[in-house]
Amino acid sequence: MRTGATKDGRLVAHYGEYYLDAGAYADYTVNVARAVGLTAFGPYEVPNVHVDTYAVYTNKVPTTAFRGFGMQELYFAVESQMDELAYELGMDPVEFRLKNVVVPGKSRMADGELLREDAGAPADVIKEAAKLIEWDKPSEKPKEPWKIRAKGLAAFYKGPIQPSNAAASAIVKVNEDGGVDVLVGTGEMGQGTITALAQIVAEELGIPVEKVRIAPIRSTDTVAYTWQTVGSRGLFTDGQALMRALEDLKRKIRVVASNIFRVSEDRIEIKDGKACVSGEPHHCVTLDQLALGYMLPSGMTIGGPLMGVGTHVPDRNVLTDPETGQVLEDGHLAPFYTFGAGAVEIELNLLTGEIKVLKVVTVFDTPALNPGLAEGQAIGGAVMGINIALRETIIYDEEGKYKGLFPEGMLLNPCLSNYVLFRAADIPEEFKIKFLGVKQKDAPFGAKGIGELVMIAWPAALANAVRRAIGIRITELPLSPDRIIREIKKHKPELLKDVEKYLELSL
Numbered sequence: 001m002r003t004g005a006t007k008d009g010r011l012v013a014h015y016g017e018y019y020l021d022a023g024a025y026a027d028y029t030v031n032v033a034r035a036v037g038l039t040a041f042g043p044y045e046v047p048n049v050h051v052d053t054y055a056v057y058t059n060k061v062p063t064t065a066f067r068g069f070g071m072q073e074l075y076f077a078v079e080s081q082m083d084e085l086a087y088e089l090g091m092d093p094v095e096f097r098l099k100n101v102v103v104p105g106k107s108r109m110a111d112g113e114l115l116r117e118d119a120g121a122p123a124d125v126i127k128e129a130a131k132l133i134e135w136d137k138p139s140e141k142p143k144e145p146w147k148i149r150a151k152g153l154a155a156f157y158k159g160p161i162q163p164s165n166a167a168a169s170a171i172v173k174v175n176e177d178g179g180v181d182v183l184v185g186t187g188e189m190g191q192g193t194i195t196a197l198a199q200i201v202a203e204e205l206g207i208p209v210e211k212v213r214i215a216p217i218r219s220t221d222t223v224a225y226t227w228q229t230v231g232s233r234g235l236f237t238d239g240q241a242l243m244r245a246l247e248d249l250k251r252k253i254r255v256v257a258s259n260i261f262r263v264s265e266d267r268i269e270i271k272d273g274k275a276c277v278s279g280e281p282h283h284c285v286t287l288d289q290l291a292l293g294y295m296l297p298s299g300m301t302i303g304g305p306l307m308g309v310g311t312h313v314p315d316r317n318v319l320t321d322p323e324t325g326q327v328l329e330d331g332h333l334a335p336f337y338t339f340g341a342g343a344v345e346i347e348l349n350l351l352t353g354e355i356k357v358l359k360v361v362t363v364f365d366t367p368a369l370n371p372g373l374a375e376g377q378a379i380g381g382a383v384m385g386i387n388i389a390l391r392e393t394i395i396y397d398e399e400g401k402y403k404g405l406f407p408e409g410m411l412l413n414p415c416l417s418n419y420v421l422f423r424a425a426d427i428p429e430e431f432k433i434k435f436l437g438v439k440q441k442d443a444p445f446g447a448k449g450i451g452e453l454v455m456i457a458w459p460a461a462l463a464n465a466v467r468r469a470i471g472i473r474i475t476e477l478p479l480s481p482d483r484i485i486r487e488i489k490k491h492k493p494e495l496l497k498d499v500e501k502y503l504e505l506s507l
Contacts, residue, residue, distance in 0.1 A: 001015065001016040001077060002016075003085060005089060007089065009086075009091050010099065011046045011047075012046070013046065013047070014041045014049050015050050016040070016051040017051075018033070018037065018074070019053075019054050019056055020053070020054065020055050020070065022058070023062035024058070024059060024061070025062040027062050027063070027064045028065040032064075032069055032070040033054065035070055035071075036053050037051050037053030038111050038161060038320065039158070040110030041078055042074075042078045042156060042157065043339060044082075045107045046110065060394075061394065061411060067381075067384070067451070067455050068385075068453075069231070069452060071158055071455075072388060072455055072458070073459075075154060075156050075456050075457065075459070076459040076463065079154035079155065079156075079464065080464065080475065082096065084467075093153065094127075094153060097155055101122045102115055104117050104119040104122070105119075109333075111326055112326040113318075113327045113330075118439070120157075120337060120339040120365040120440070121438040124436055124438070125339050125340050125363045126155050126341045129153055129341035129343045130341075132363065132432045133153065133359065133432075142347060145498075145499065146349060146350045146499040147347050147349050147350070148348050148350065149345060149346065149347050150346060150466070150469035151343060151344065151346075151465055152344050152464030152468060153341060153342070154343075154456075154457040154460035154464060155341045155457075156341070156342075156453065157340070158452060158453050158456065159231075159337040160230070160233040160236075160449070161231070162227065162228075162231060162335075163227070164314060164318060166237070167237075167311060167312060167313045167314075168184070168185065168225070168238045168240070169224040169310065170245040170311075171224050172201065172248075172249050172309075172310075173305070173307045174288075174290065174291045175288075175291055176291045177288055178273055178291070179211040180207065180287075181213050182197065182213065182214045183222075184241070185225050185229075186226050186234040186237075189229070191377065192376075193229075195370055196239070196447075197214060197235075198212040198214055199369055199370060200239060200242055203445075204246045204250070205246070205250075205270065206270065206271040207272075207273040224241070226241075231449075232448075232449030233449055234451075235369070235444065235447060235449050236447075237314070238312075240310075240442070240443075240444060241311055242310060242444070243444055244311065246310070247308070251265075251308075252303070253268070253287075253290060253306065254268040254270070256290055256294055257275035257276075257290070260285060260294055261277050263277055273287050274287070290306055291305070292304065314335040315332075316332055317333070317334070336440055336443060336449075337448075338364060338448045338453050341457065342360070342361065342461050343457075343461055344357055344359065344386075344458070344461045344462055345358045345465070346358060348469045350488065350496060350499050353481030353483070354484075355466070355481075357462070359428065359430045359432070360382050360428045360430065360432070361432045361434075362431075362432075362434070362457070363433075363434045364436065364453065366437075366443075366446070367435060367438070367439055369445055369447050371435070375433045377451060378454050379431050379433065380454070381450075381453075381454020383428075384454075385457065385459070386422070386458045386462065387422040387426075389458045389479055390422075390478050391420045391422060391478055392420070393420075394419075395411070395413045397410045397412055463479060470488060470495060471491075471492060472492055474487055
């Protein structure tokens with residue numbers, strides 16, 4: 001990639017050729033390549049952009065969609081480039097980002113779409129991440145002279161790039177015990193969507209969350225429809241369908257209650273699991289009394305089984321021109337974008353090449369409907385992303401070193417005994433997670449998804465920290481000890497000589 005900026009630090013152009021190794025079969029890598037190309041150069045306003053993205057067949061294990069959908073790889077390159085540009089211009093990397101970050105309601109993305117006014121807080125997440133990592137405060141010097149501490153930061157954004165008709169639906173039913181059954185099509189795989197949806201129902205009807213039951217998906221014949229559980233879209237899309245189902249349910253409750261008390265529907269308030277006449281707290285009926293219809297003393301029943309239905313289709317989602325990648329008309333490529341920033345402080349051992357992550361900071365612009373679950377997502381995703389940056393790699397015998405033992409090109413680490421992963425002792429010591437609470441108007445309670453975004457920042461943030469620590473830009477992952485030592489010997493051997501002199505003197 002090549003990126004141009006003015007002397008005062010304003011981005012003016014970006015050219016990129018992005019190649020994704022699809023392996024022997026294309027599978028979903030073609031779609032990942034499309035998302036990478038449309039994201040282009042991240043959350044920055046660049047007036048002139050040309051990006052070509054290629055999914056390439058190779059004689060390797062097939063690749064496919066993974067949490068983050070190609071964004072870890074893209075932002076590793078983009079955010080490394082941003083730091084290098086900043087150094088070239090003599091600017092602080094944080095200030096350089098803030099000078100070029102997109103502005104909701106004013107900036108156009110690489111695909112030509114105008115960023116909606118309530119899209120989020122692209123600048124604020126960078127500022128807050130820098131504040132929490134204490135960017136302006138130098139890292140403490142370790143006691144051991146062969147160790148160096150440094151900080152790194154990366155900004156990002158992502159939205160679910162999906163078909164413009166990627167719909168969702170929801171059904172809400174009130175039971176005789178006052179509990180509520182909910183049918184949605186989104187699947188729960190640990191991301192917490194089902195819990196958040198239950199909280200929405202509880203909040204809207206004023207009932208304990210324990211009285212809300214989200215039906216498990218055993219068959220698509222027995223649940224509502226949703227397009228797919230992908231792209232961090234579950235809370236936003238299924239949440240909107242659920243909100244509309246609740247609106248439908250509450251409308252029906254008001255009709256029944258207004259007939260019971262012989263008042264207009266607009267005088268009925270629904271709260272604390274009851275439908276009451278406004279200003280008359282003694283004129284109330286509970287949800288369990290209304291569930292199957294309200295029976296009068298005479299035996300006549302008003303209403304019937306209470307059920308609400310809602311659907312959601314993305315508003316003004318448009319496609320892009322297959323030749324230019326530009327939106328076909330004024331609209332949005334994704335129904336929402338979540339903006340975030342991640343920062344780390346590391347300790348690098350010059351003797352061993354090992355990187356110890358001391359502190360992790362993650363900031364998102366969205367509100368958190370369930371702060372505990374959202375924080376857990378952020379911490380778990382950070383550990384997963386840092387593991388990718390520091391440890392994970394697939395090794396092939398590309399040069400035929402083991403010819404005679406294995407077929408040439410053989411995968412050499414196919415199992416967990418030699419595919420290195422984090423252990424509990426490797427997890428960073430300190431996490432700081434913050435949600436800024438900036439709401440998008442059409443999102444459920446203003447909230448957007450973060451399930452994939454928690455993964456994105458870490459390869460870039462760690463590489464940027466290494467660059468600040470030893471002055472070497474490493475452009476390959478993982479940032480393993482052997483790679484660190486190899487790069488130091490190649491580009492900064494004097495760092496090792498200084499350490500060797502110290503060790504000789506101490507002996």
